[in-house]
Amino acid sequence: xxxxxxxxxxxxxxxxxxxxxxxxxxxxxxxxxxxxxxxxxxxxxxxxxxxxxxxxxxxxxxxxxxxxxxxxxxxxxxxxxxxxxxxxxxxxxxxxxxxxxxxxxxxxxxxxxxxxxxxxxxxxxxxxxxxxxxxxxxxxxxxxxxxxxxxxxxxx
Numbered sequence: 001x002x003x004x005x006x007x008x009x010x011x012x013x014x015x016x017x018x019x020x021x022x023x024x025x026x027x028x029x030x031x032x033x034x035x036x037x038x039x040x041x042x043x044x045x046x047x048x049x050x051x052x053x054x055x056x057x058x059x060x061x062x063x064x065x066x067x068x069x070x071x072x073x074x075x076x077x078x079x080x081x082x083x084x085x086x087x088x089x090x091x092x093x094x095x096x097x098x099x100x101x102x103x104x105x106x107x108x109x110x111x112x113x114x115x116x117x118x119x120x121x122x123x124x125x126x127x128x129x130x131x132x133x134x135x136x137x138x139x140x141x142x143x144x145x146x147x148x149x150x151x152x153x154x155x156x
Contacts, residue, residue, distance in 0.1 A: 019133040024094045027110045027133050029102040040093035045105035082112025089117045103136050108143040115151040122148045
């Protein structure tokens with residue numbers, strides 16, 4: 001991964017595969033679920049990774065979406081979750097957005113949130129994700145299209 005691993009001290013030293021995208025926003029793969037994490041908000045975007053029990057005591061955003069073409073309902077779920085990420089960032093909270101690999105689903109939801117709290121154009125959000133996390137981020141063109149259309153609509 002191009003980004004760095006975020007390491008934080010808690011009761012036990014917890015290594016999290018997450019890259020810091022901007023102040024208070026991280027994107028990563030599935031974190032350990034059996035311990036507390038050094039974030040205020042955890043967004044779970046992988047449909048296949050939605051544990052019922054979490055040791056994490058912060059706010060949890062559940063956004064189970066596939067890593068493929070999204071239906072209208074799944075797109076609405078991603079947009080709603082992205083808005084929740086944006087609200088958390090505006091409130092000064094530390095947010096970790098995850099999916100299986102931390103490349104597409106998490107980057108889409110984090111990108112929506114970042115787009116709502118910044119004036120970065122969608123193309124720069126994509127480049128930032130790729131620089132900070134991995135060149136493979138948002139390689140799903142459908143996800144990039146969702147980001148482009150949504151931010152164009154809310155900013156007009």
